[in-house]
Amino acid sequence: MAQLDSEILAALKDIVGEERVLTDPESLQYYGRDWTRFYEPAPSAVVLPGTIEEVQALVRLAASSSLAIVPSGGRTGLSAGAVAVNGELVMALDRMNNIGDFDPVDRTVRCGPGVVTEQLQQFAEQQGLYYPVDFASAGSSQIGGNIATNAGGIKVIRHGMTRDWVAGLKLVTGTGELLDLNRGLIKNNAGYDLRHLVIGAEGTLGVVVEATMRLDRPPRDLAVMVLGVPDMTAIMRVLAAFQGEIELSAFEFFSELALQKVVAHQALQRPFETITEYYALLEFEQPDAAAMERAMALFAHCVEQGWVYDGTVSQSVAQAENLWRLREDISETITPWTPYKNDISTTISRVPEFLAEVEAVVNENYPDFEIIWFGHIGDGNVHLNILKPESLDIDAFREQCGEVSRWVFEIVQRHGGSVSAEHGVGLLKKAYLHYSRDPAEIGIMKQIKLAFDPHGIMNPGKIFDL
Amino acid sequence: MKVLVAVKRVVDYNVKVRAKADGSDVDLNNVKMAINPFCEIAVEEAVRLKEAGTATEVVAVSIGDKACQEQIRTALALGADRGIQVETEGAVEPLVVAKLLKGVVEKEEPQLVILGKQSIDGDNNQTGQMLGALAGMPQGTFASEVVIDGDKVNVTREVDGGLQTVALNLPAIVTTDLRLNEPRYASLPNIMKAKKKPLDVFSPADLGVDVTTHLTQVSVEPPAERQAGIKVEDVDQLLDKLKNEAKVI
Numbered sequence: 001m002a003q004l005d006s007e008i009l010a011a012l013k014d015i016v017g018e019e020r021v022l023t024d025p026e027s028l029q030y031y032g033r034d035w036t037r038f039y040e041p042a043p044s045a046v047v048l049p050g051t052i053e054e055v056q057a058l059v060r061l062a063a064s065s066s067l068a069i070v071p072s073g074g075r076t077g078l079s080a081g082a083v084a085v086n087g088e089l090v091m092a093l094d095r096m097n098n099i100g101d102f103d104p105v106d107r108t109v110r111c112g113p114g115v116v117t118e119q120l121q122q123f124a125e126q127q128g129l130y131y132p133v134d135f136a137s138a139g140s141s142q143i144g145g146n147i148a149t150n151a152g153g154i155k156v157i158r159h160g161m162t163r164d165w166v167a168g169l170k171l172v173t174g175t176g177e178l179l180d181l182n183r184g185l186i187k188n189n190a191g192y193d194l195r196h197l198v199i200g201a202e203g204t205l206g207v208v209v210e211a212t213m214r215l216d217r218p219p220r221d222l223a224v225m226v227l228g229v230p231d232m233t234a235i236m237r238v239l240a241a242f243q244g245e246i247e248l249s250a251f252e253f254f255s256e257l258a259l260q261k262v263v264a265h266q267a268l269q270r271p272f273e274t275i276t277e278y279y280a281l282l283e284f285e286q287p288d289a290a291a292m293e294r295a296m297a298l299f300a301h302c303v304e305q306g307w308v309y310d311g312t313v314s315q316s317v318a319q320a321e322n323l324w325r326l327r328e329d330i331s332e333t334i335t336p337w338t339p340y341k342n343d344i345s346t347t348i349s350r351v352p353e354f355l356a357e358v359e360a361v362v363n364e365n366y367p368d369f370e371i372i373w374f375g376h377i378g379d380g381n382v383h384l385n386i387l388k389p390e391s392l393d394i395d396a397f398r399e400q401c402g403e404v405s406r407w408v409f410e411i412v413q414r415h416g417g418s419v420s421a422e423h424g425v426g427l428l429k430k431a432y433l434h435y436s437r438d439p440a441e442i443g444i445m446k447q448i449k450l451a452f453d454p455h456g457i458m459n460p461g462k463i464f465d466l
Numbered sequence: 467m468k469v470l471v472a473v474k475r476v477v478d479y480n481v482k483v484r485a486k487a488d489g490s491d492v493d494l495n496n497v498k499m500a501i502n503p504f505c506e507i508a509v510e511e512a513v514r515l516k517e518a519g520t521a522t523e524v525v526a527v528s529i530g531d532k533a534c535q536e537q538i539r540t541a542l543a544l545g546a547d548r549g550i551q552v553e554t555e556g557a558v559e560p561l562v563v564a565k566l567l568k569g570v571v572e573k574e575e576p577q578l579v580i581l582g583k584q585s586i587d588g589d590n591n592q593t594g595q596m597l598g599a600l601a602g603m604p605q606g607t608f609a610s611e612v613v614i615d616g617d618k619v620n621v622t623r624e625v626d627g628g629l630q631t632v633a634l635n636l637p638a639i640v641t642t643d644l645r646l647n648e649p650r651y652a653s654l655p656n657i658m659k660a661k662k663k664p665l666d667v668f669s670p671a672d673l674g675v676d677v678t679t680h681l682t683q684v685s686v687e688p689p690a691e692r693q694a695g696i697k698v699e700d701v702d703q704l705l706d707k708l709k710n711e712a713k714v715i
Contacts, residue, residue: 317498
């Protein structure tokens with residue numbers, strides 16, 4: 001890949017304007033990386049285009065001068081998909097944040113890639129509707145980035161991932177061509193649906209420059225239930241029992257250790273006095289009294305079966321929010337322990353066995369490691385967190401965690417799971433992709449990449465090396 | 467010692483309320499309702515007195531239509547022993563509420579009555595004080611600490627500039643402030659048990675109270691919408707705008 005010279009710099013400024021090209025060290029640091037902190041950002045410049053035409057011109061320039069581009073949204077990713085470590089040009093889409101053309105019949109709205117997730121959620125609310133994809137970083141992440149990573153979050157069990165809410169998108173490919181994919185259609189079986197290849201491609205096929213997003217009706221009176229559960233097998237029984245009768249909009253879990261840390265550090269109340277190994281958090285609508293009656297009957301059934309020891313249910317919105325915080329604040333709470341994190345999935349039924357195997361191998365080799373489990377268990381997605389023991393220095397900890405990763409991914413492979421459930425591959429998991437994708441599959445991925453990006457300038461080195 | 471707590475059904479305080487289009491009232495259609503937060507604190511305090519062995523029975527009373535039984539059940543799930551509903555229709559003003567509560571106090575003869583200092587819908591902050599006057603009982607309002615001491619109750623009140631502690635002879639009335647305690651979650655087993663706890667229903671006539679209202683609500687309007695801010699170019703422009711547009715300097 002070429003480096004940036006003064007000629008290219010001048011050409012960039014011609015396209016977007018002098019003040020939209022940043023090369024000061026602070027901007028390079030700021031725009032050059034996402035929430036992954038293991039890589040030293042080293043982009044050559046940052047450009048802030050404002051229109052689709054500008055993006056096309058920038059990509060054409062980059063293609064003709066073999067300059068690599070890292071598309072950049074809210075940079076809240078956790079797999080180093082939006083990190084520029086090799087003198088790439090960072091294309092930050094912050095300025096393309098228009099939201100409009102709301103259609104109440106189609107229930108769709110057109111968004112620039114720089115629209116912040118929360119902005120879309122609020123826009124939907126103003127129309128009496130709802131954008132259901134939600135996660136902790138919704139206040140900073142952008143729609144373009146959500147599409148590039150197929151962001152999931154806490155409501156996937158009911159509403160699916162970002163993929164399910166993209167009615168259409170426009171993509172500037174690696175040659176600067178503009179593709180208008182699916183145009184908001186619900187039914188469109190006229191050939192391959194290229195839209196879905198772009199979603200989750202982590203910017204390796206091109207730059208998403210516009211998206212038509214679907215909106216949903218708002219939920220009616222959400223109740224949050226927290227249940228104390230003795231073991232993972234019981235959690236799965238509880239999930240099956242509730243899903244048989246109630247449409248859950250969330251089914252999360254966390255361990256006693258996670259709860260202890262959150263309660264201590266966020267000054268929150270325990271949901272109940274009873275201490276159990278794990279806790280399940282369920283969310284569901286209660287449009288009428290009958291809905292809660294059903295949930296209570298299910299609770300009673302689960303207690304009788306010995307799957308649940310205790311529980312509580314929110315009596316107000318404030319209580320619902322506080323119960324959610326027991327789960328949502330875990331990540332922030334454990335940050336001071338510089339935890340090793342891994343985002344993995346298997347089929348739902350295999351989760352208990354999978355967890356037990358990971359615990360066994362970590363406990364056997366590193367008995368002083370504290371493991372914190374939480375995650376979207378209703379989707380088969382668990383977040384493994386290992387806290388750094390105080391006595392261990394950070395480099396030694398990282399090295400030992402590298403070993404843990406290999407064990408974890410071998411177990412993932414044995415269970416037919418995924419090395420990245422919702423965070424993507426980026427740079428972080430590139431070396432582990434083969435644990436969940438076979439060579440033939442990766443080979444086809446590479447051919448697809450070349451079809452969209454023949455010069456290999458779109459976010460090169462992410463997911464796989466060509 | 468018997469403790470009586472009053473609970474009110476109000477719009478959940480996290481709900482963004484809207485005025486009805488005709489401005490006659492707040493739109494309550496399909497709006498989430500909950501126990502008034504100050505009343506929840508009152509229930510928690512009563513239950514803690516019971517757990518400490520100070521109180522022997524906690525009775526939760528609510529005034530309203532059938533729906534308010536939901537909030538009585540919540541109080542029962544939190545640990546109250548039985549409930550009383552005084553069935554009324556439409557809005558009742560603080561004086562009527564105080565008179566009805568006085569009727570309940572005469573029936574139940576509690577040693578301590580704990581109420582929220584106000585409800586978040588009407589924001590009247592009158593009921594506890596009126597009940598004190600009507601029932602001839604001493605009152606400790608805006609309590610941040612309640613300590614039973616023999617036949618007295620010491621109530622620490624949050625007043626301007628500090629804390630004031632008053633000693634009241636029992637029977638007495640206490641109204642709760644925010645910092646008195648942090649209410650617990652109702653556990654699911656307790657919610658189920660609460661369904662079987664006794665709940666008596668009285669009419670205002672049973673208590674000999676006339677519920678005629680003396681207040682008329684004239685209109686309900688939303689607050690003026692906030693204008694978006696602007697960015698000024700420099701200090702001179704800021705001064706100019708403050709002087710000539712905002713006219714504050």
